[in-house]
Amino acid sequence: MASAAALTRYKLVYHVPPAALEATKAAIFATGAGRYPGAGNYTECCFTVLGTGQFRPGDAANPHIGKVGQLEHVEEARVETLCVGEETARKAVAALKKAHPYEEPAYEVYKLEDF
Template sequence: MEAKNLSKRWILAFYTPRSSLEACKSAVFDAGAGCYSGRGNYTECCWATFGIGQYRPGNAADPHIGVAGRLEKVEEAKVEVLCIGEEVLNKAIQSLKEAHPYEEPAYYVIKLEEF
C-alpha cells in the first residue's frame, strides 16, 4: 500500500483576554492558520470557549492586567486553530506572540496524525 503524501498538521491552542480575542485571531489567520483546503475552501476557522484564567505575576513581572505579586483572575478565551504545514505553524505562533497583550502568552501545540 502506498503512503499518502499529506501535509503535516497541528492544532495551535492559546488563551487570551476576551478584549484581545479578535486581534489574536486575526493575527493567526493572517499567518495562514485556520484554513481547510478542499471543495469548500474554508478560511478563518477556529473553536473558542470562555472561562476564567488565573495567575500570580512574579515580582519582576510587568503584567498587562493585574499587579506583580497579587493573584489575578481574568475572563479569557481559549482558541483552537488548525495549522497545515510547519511554516504556517511557526508564522502563526510568531504572529500570536506579537499580537498578544501578555508578556508570556499561554499556548500549546498538538501534532495531528492521519488515520
C-alpha cells in the first residue's frame, strides 16, 4: 500500500516563453508530472494558456530576454499540471529549472486538498 505522502497531489504552475514550451513540458513529463492515477492511464496532461509577462531585470541580472534596467513585456505560456506525490513534484521542479531558459523561472507548487 502506498504512503499518504506518495499519493498527495500537487499542482505545478509555471510561465515560459513559447519557444521553450515544448522542451519544458517534455522535461517535467519525463519525471512523471502530468500523470493522472486511475484506470484511464492518462499521461502528459496539462493546461496551457498564453498571456503577457512583465519584468525589469536588476543590475546583477543576466536576462535571457531584455536588458538590465529596462521594463520588458513578453508573451509567455502559463502551464498547469498535476504531480502525484511530493517526490514527483520535486523532480518536476528540478527538471523545469534545467530546461527553462530564464535564470530565475517563475513557478509555484500547490498542495491540493482532498475533499
